[in-house]
Amino acid sequence: MNLRLLYPSIFKNVAADYFGLTGRLVQHEESLDQTMAWIRDSFKATNDGGSSAYYHLFNGWQSSYPETTGYIIPTLLEYAEYKNDSYWNELAITAGDWLLEIQFENGAWQGGQIGNLNEPRVFNTAMILDGLCALFEFTGDQKYLNAAKRAYDWLIEVLSTKGLWEKFNVSNGGSFDLLSVACMYRVGQYYGEPDILLQKIVDAHLNFQDDNGWWSNCNFKASFENTALTHHLGYTLDGLLIIDEIRDNHENLRIVKKTALKLMSLFEVNLRLPAFVTPDFLPFYDLNKQKKTFSSCLTGNSQIAIVFLKLSLILNDLRFANTAYKLIDFNVSVSNRKYSVTGMDHGLAGSYPIYGNYQKFQYVNWAAKYHAESILIAIDKSKKRKRAE
Amino acid sequence: MPNRIYILTGSLHEKKLIKLLEYIGDNKSKISGILIGSKNNQSIFKKVSFRLTSFFDKVFFASLMGRLFDLIPIKNVQNSWGQKGMNSWDLLETQFNHVSHFHGVNIIHDFSISAAGFRSLGDIDDKVYVVAFTGGFFDDEILSIDNLVLLNAHMGKMPTYRGMAVIEWAVLNGETPYATAMKIAPVIDGGDVFLEKAIDIKEVDSHSELRKVGYEACLKLMAELLILISQNSQISRIQEGKGKYYYRMHSKLLSQVSGRFQKK
Numbered sequence: 001m002n003l004r005l006l007y008p009s010i011f012k013n014v015a016a017d018y019f020g021l022t023g024r025l026v027q028h029e030e031s032l033d034q035t036m037a038w039i040r041d042s043f044k045a046t047n048d049g050g051s052s053a054y055y056h057l058f059n060g061w062q063s064s065y066p067e068t069t070g071y072i073i074p075t076l077l078e079y080a081e082y083k084n085d086s087y088w089n090e091l092a093i094t095a096g097d098w099l100l101e102i103q104f105e106n107g108a109w110q111g112g113q114i115g116n117l118n119e120p121r122v123f124n125t126a127m128i129l130d131g132l133c134a135l136f137e138f139t140g141d142q143k144y145l146n147a148a149k150r151a152y153d154w155l156i157e158v159l160s161t162k163g164l165w166e167k168f169n170v171s172n173g174g175s176f177d178l179l180s181v182a183c184m185y186r187v188g189q190y191y192g193e194p195d196i197l198l199q200k201i202v203d204a205h206l207n208f209q210d211d212n213g214w215w216s217n218c219n220f221k222a223s224f225e226n227t228a229l230t231h232h233l234g235y236t237l238d239g240l241l242i243i244d245e246i247r248d249n250h251e252n253l254r255i256v257k258k259t260a261l262k263l264m265s266l267f268e269v270n271l272r273l274p275a276f277v278t279p280d281f282l283p284f285y286d287l288n289k290q291k292k293t294f295s296s297c298l299t300g301n302s303q304i305a306i307v308f309l310k311l312s313l314i315l316n317d318l319r320f321a322n323t324a325y326k327l328i329d330f331n332v333s334v335s336n337r338k339y340s341v342t343g344m345d346h347g348l349a350g351s352y353p354i355y356g357n358y359q360k361f362q363y364v365n366w367a368a369k370y371h372a373e374s375i376l377i378a379i380d381k382s383k384k385r386k387r388a389e
Numbered sequence: 390m391p392n393r394i395y396i397l398t399g400s401l402h403e404k405k406l407i408k409l410l411e412y413i414g415d416n417k418s419k420i421s422g423i424l425i426g427s428k429n430n431q432s433i434f435k436k437v438s439f440r441l442t443s444f445f446d447k448v449f450f451a452s453l454m455g456r457l458f459d460l461i462p463i464k465n466v467q468n469s470w471g472q473k474g475m476n477s478w479d480l481l482e483t484q485f486n487h488v489s490h491f492h493g494v495n496i497i498h499d500f501s502i503s504a505a506g507f508r509s510l511g512d513i514d515d516k517v518y519v520v521a522f523t524g525g526f527f528d529d530e531i532l533s534i535d536n537l538v539l540l541n542a543h544m545g546k547m548p549t550y551r552g553m554a555v556i557e558w559a560v561l562n563g564e565t566p567y568a569t570a571m572k573i574a575p576v577i578d579g580g581d582v583f584l585e586k587a588i589d590i591k592e593v594d595s596h597s598e599l600r601k602v603g604y605e606a607c608l609k610l611m612a613e614l615l616i617l618i619s620q621n622s623q624i625s626r627i628q629e630g631k632g633k634y635y636y637r638m639h640s641k642l643l644s645q646v647s648g649r650f651q652k653k
Contacts, residue, residue: 023460318561321641
């Protein structure tokens with residue numbers, strides 16, 4: 001046993017999760033403020049302009065993570081507008097400038113957090129594009145868009161003839177790269193890039209969906225075989241919706257709805273979303289097969305809530321909003337815990353319980369980002385649309 | 390083929406059972422019996438799992454942690470997501486005896502909720518109808534008994550309002566809610582429909598009143614169906630079209646439903 005489990009705050013955290021205890025359900029707006037305070041602390045922890053990837057229960061704050069710092073930027077800008085507080089705009093600009101400093105010559109960004117996996121990676125690079133576009137739109141400064149275009153060109157360069165990113169990528173690519181394409185559309189709309197190439201990439205990735213609405217290649221390679229991680233399902237489905245937003249059509253709606261209805265049923269029957277989903281949309285019991293217990297991926301919860309909120313608006317079907325509110329409630333309550341340790345205080349863990357299999361014992365900045373974004377959308381304070389005005 | 394009609398308890402609160410019998414009126418004599426399901430056989434109903442590992446887990450440690458750190462069970466959050474369906478195994482046997490005596494309907498004690506139990510309700514030539522109001526989840530062996538028809542009443546039009554809290558959903562969607570009497574099938578709320586009728590909510594002024602009116606409409610419709618069955622004149626239709634499922638309604642949406650009544 002790791003003796004650090006006996007530290008009061010860690011013991012409290014692990015024991016509470018084990019016994020099914022959680023924080024009180026507060027207003028979503030209050031939870032948003034708590035989460036943004038955690039994000040602010042994640043920037044302070046590194047002091048280099050980036051946001052710390054995560055706080056590990058035993059090892060503390062980690063170094064900055066370029067990928068997630070990139071996609072936190074739009075959330076910072078939206079929160080600044082919502083609170084009418086320029087502090088968050090400044091934080092976003094600092095983060096953007098830091099990303100420009102660490103961009104590789106070839107236009108890509110590194111895969112892991114600073115100090116780890118210092119080689120170019122597709123998915124991580126693509127995720128930064130959204131942040132740079134948001135900064136360009138906010139500041140009007142061309143340097144952000146120029147950097148995004150260099151990354152865009154590199155992404156085209158490393159694309160395989162099949163229209164997939166099998167090299168320089170997370171798990172050799174997968175359905176989650178639909179969000180990578182969405183981020184490319186985001187840049188492409190400023191350059192009039194040929195839609196035909198991006199459509200080819202989308203088509204190649206749509207082959208990952210089966211007739212049942214499930215997605216293969218939607219998890220980390222080292223993770224449970226033949227399961228989809230809700231975090232990656234969130235990337236996949238939101239990617240398709242963003243592509244539709246930018247193209248101003250609903251071509252992907254049917255595809256997204258097919259999966260979303262299955263996820264809705266999965267959540268409502270279990271009153272929780274399992275982190276790992278089997279091809280027949282049942283929970284994968286990652287904690288204990290015999291006792292049929294599973295963990296939830298808090299990032300996945302928020303991402304699926306975002307997808308549901310968007311679907312509810314597009315389809316005028318409040319069933320999706322209904323489930324989205326419950327998913328947000330879940331994360332609001334799980335994150336509403338006070339600790340004297342900054343990295344734990346009101347943070348969002350990789351898994352619930354925290355000893356679940358996704359990002360075990362970690363409070364991750366991407367869970368905080370998506371939780372904040374899901375609330376901004378739910379309270380109608382997000383721009384939602386990624387289409388250039 | 391003679392029809393035999395039973396009412397399975399555990400799916401009706403006492404007041405609702407009395408109402409159903411009142412609505413059936415003089416035709417009560419056609420009811421073959423009220424079945425009191427044996428508690429030991431409750432497992433035939435699939436229930437949402439509730440993890441209770443030990444006394445130490447649940448009561449002592451959890452409450453200590455909760456008090457010390459202002460934590461609550463995650464179940465409380467889940468329970469805040471709207472009302473659950475009816476589930477009343479809490480009706481005392483003495484109350485049943487009273488109802489039985491007052492209405493002159495037989496009671497069958499310790500009824501085993503199993504395929505063998507249902508088979509015992511009639512001869513092979515009998516058509517056996519059992520009111521199992523909540524719909525429940527019966528296993529395939531029970532549902533495949535040829536001469537057995539399990540009946541459910543539901544507050545939604547089929548097939549577009551399957552699932553939970555459908556009367557609230559209909560109001561939220563600006564549509565007329567319906568009561569439907571139908572057969573219980575392996576597909577949840579997917580069985581053949583016997584009767585359906587619009588629920589009049591013109592006089593409804595609150596959410597609790599809406600539920601009450603909905604239940605009454607369902608009980609009346611079920612009574613109507615039982616009378617038709619006793620006269621051998623019931624007909625059913627297969628549900629056509631794609632089913633649409635609803636789930637428990639979040640308080641944010643429920644407040645919109647209540648708001649509609651306040652506007653009136």
